[in-house]
Amino acid sequence: MAKITASVYTSHVPAIGAALDLGKSNEPYWQPVFKGYEFGKQWIKENPPDVIFLVYNDHATAFSLDMIPTFAIGTAAEFQPADEGWGPRPVPTVIGHPELAAHIAQSVIQDDFDLTIVNKMDVDHGLTVPLSLMFGQPPADDFRWPCPVIPFAVNVVQYPVPSGKRCFNLGKAIRKAVESFDQPLNVQIWGTGGMSHQLQGPRAGLINKEFDNAFLDRLIADPEGQASVPHIDYVREAGSEGIELVMWLIARGAMDDIDPAPLVAVAPDATKSVPANAHPVSVKHRFYHVPASNTAVGHLILENT
Amino acid sequence: MAKITASVYTSHVPAIGAALDLGKSNEPYWQPVFKGYEFGKQWIKENPPDVIFLVYNDHATAFSLDMIPTFAIGTAAEFQPADEGWGPRPVPTVIGHPELAAHIAQSVIQDDFDLTIVNKMDVDHGLTVPLSLMFGQPPADDFRWPCPVIPFAVNVVQYPVPSGKRCFNLGKAIRKAVESFDQPLNVQIWGTGGMSHQLQGPRAGLINKEFDNAFLDRLIADPEGQASVPHIDYVREAGSEGIELVMWLIARGAMDDIDPAPLVAVAPDATKSVPANAHPVSVKHRFYHVPASNTAVGHLILENT
């Protein structure tokens, strides 16, 4: 039986990829960013996953306006790093896990998540920057990522994007799907994007440390509550691109401390009994830094216990 | 406020399109088929919709295996009849309704249906044959369909396809979306595909009149019950392509006699109170014939009262 052992959360700022690819990671501007990932690089060496289920968003790369899937799962054997306009990043091809991906697709579609199944797509910085941050640049004589990756793309570009509650429930369904796969795989689920940032208009450059840190607090301790925060709060408080944070809720919903029953809308006066949590998650690492280019960088590692 | 006034259900057999396009509709083989649509052609002249929300499935036409959306809504201004291999059908371009389509997309995505929004796609016989059956061939000097059409494509090609319950609930969400649109449009919702047929393997040619007629009975009188029938029953009883019938449940779920609250799984011992129905639907027409090529032809018109 496969098992989700941990979840990793991180911003996926394109400039971080550029800094790595252009050898700028030792510059004073970038040093504090990469320092925040040193723990994670060591941790993942000691806890190597067999497969990563990587939640990210496509930034007008694989998906133009011709087709905009709310949720898309990559079931292909491999995915090429995309040319986003600056030429492709010099990173390895991403190897998929078609069997597990197809299994998860089958299971969550039967649980009423209306996925789009994708057998051909290039992956952009949203997926490759997190891999670079956690694994560094693979050596030239063994130029590959350490494990297969299942890309899971969420539409956060054209509104409406899926709600926090929908994302959180999807995480629960993914956990159920993984746990019904009949091979003993160590699976990590990663949630990427965010934190506060705005890339457009006269409000570009918005950063909200208070919002970001409150989000991290609540993602750890009260993810169900965080899942009910409406989109407008993210936009207003964390910038128009801060909405990417809803993707972290997918990864969080897949952890063992979460009641696997779907979260439904509850009438305001309903009394809610919170069961004592038999499976607390362990916070292995937490990091926050401003800025990387236009963006606040957040990073979190949670392990199931 | 827009309003769904009626739902139309029909098979969308490609051979019907070919018979029409090749001028064979008066041949003895085809006469009984087209006779079954005479009522509908007259009825729709007397009850012309402003927009048709047309639920169908793409048959490996717009969607290859590269991307398989569970639910795809067409928000483009127009859609070209596809070349399915025999050359495009000689029928008019389908004019969309981008405003209403985008409005419905926004509303149902916020109701947790994970649509794929499509701005460029060709439409195949699944969409054009029902238009031909209900409207006939438009005259050469006014070569257009009488009203705009919103294409809504459901994956019934690669398993798993969405469940009957999911389809039925989606119908409810579509009704809610239409009723919140602020223009006074007369909207019809059409469900197409089916009835019993199998196009593959040594069991090709399967027809099950008993199943088909029981489906029609129950679709009218107990659609919620029909929505809980599992896929394997359709496959076993109505042929591998009989599964297309789940699309009829989307149209049925959008009618006024249906309790708009989502249908959830109910424990076997739960007592269910069925409210007296204040808004019965009126069965305007019902038709069934075998065969058209490999397929049983079914057709139903329901009006809200």
Place this chain on the structure above:
Amino acid sequence: MSLQKNYLDVPGTTIFDAEQSRKGYHLNQFCMSLMKAENRERFKADERAYLDEWAMTEEQKQAVLARDLNRCIALGGNIYFLAKIGATDGKSFQQMAGSMTGMTEEEYRDMMIHGGRSVEGNRVVGEDGDAQAQHQPQGKAGHSAQKASA
């Protein structure tokens, strides 16, 4: 995989699920290419050369060349994709479907006119309906085959 496949016991029927889709990816994408008139021309001009442009298995190519649709389906093909081959050959869906039963066109057409194939005996593998393995191929072809082996 360990999700239950509750559709494996339907006789003469292959459900196009993720596993079949993976097997048939290149075969089906080849079929999609036949939606363009110029590709249909190129295919008809030299089928083998056209097939060799696709990352299909030799078995899949042979099944296409032989127009053996049952074999194509076993190798991951889906009927809606395979129909593009039939369209290129000028065949109707009825001719294609009929070809998978072993019946002649007339036999299949007659069966349909008389109400189609009955579901009786054809619901579950192991029954005795006409779609069951022990009764293939169907029609006269099957009768002669059965005589020959008798």
Place this chain on the structure above:
Amino acid sequence: MSLQKNYLDVPGTTIFDAEQSRKGYHLNQFCMSLMKAENRERFKADERAYLDEWAMTEEQKQAVLARDLNRCIALGGNIYFLAKIGATDGKSFQQMAGSMTGMTEEEYRDMMIHGGRSVEGNRVVGEDGDAQAQHQPQGKAGHSAQKASA
């Protein structure tokens, strides 16, 4: 439309919804075309000619030629699409984002190094934060503009 747009009162911010998407369809699809190196070359060789291949409005074409990203966004552009123009020009996301504030590159970079733009006064249209309409353009450009009009 009558679904509430509860995001129209955020200052200096355009939410890319279905309506914006419809307006900007051809503009954004033009941007996508710049993901191919050969298209970037053709665009750079003759921008106007390349733009004329697309069903964009004249206003959209002028906004692209002027690299006026705020205008592009008002006309239906989305920043992730528009970024392909910046990439073609060799610009970073920071340079593109900064260009929409009126600040110089240095001013914008300094703002980010010092913790970015504050949300205070920038939550709702009508407050007095630096992203509000009455304070545009920002940076020295704005100071001179304000002096000129004073």
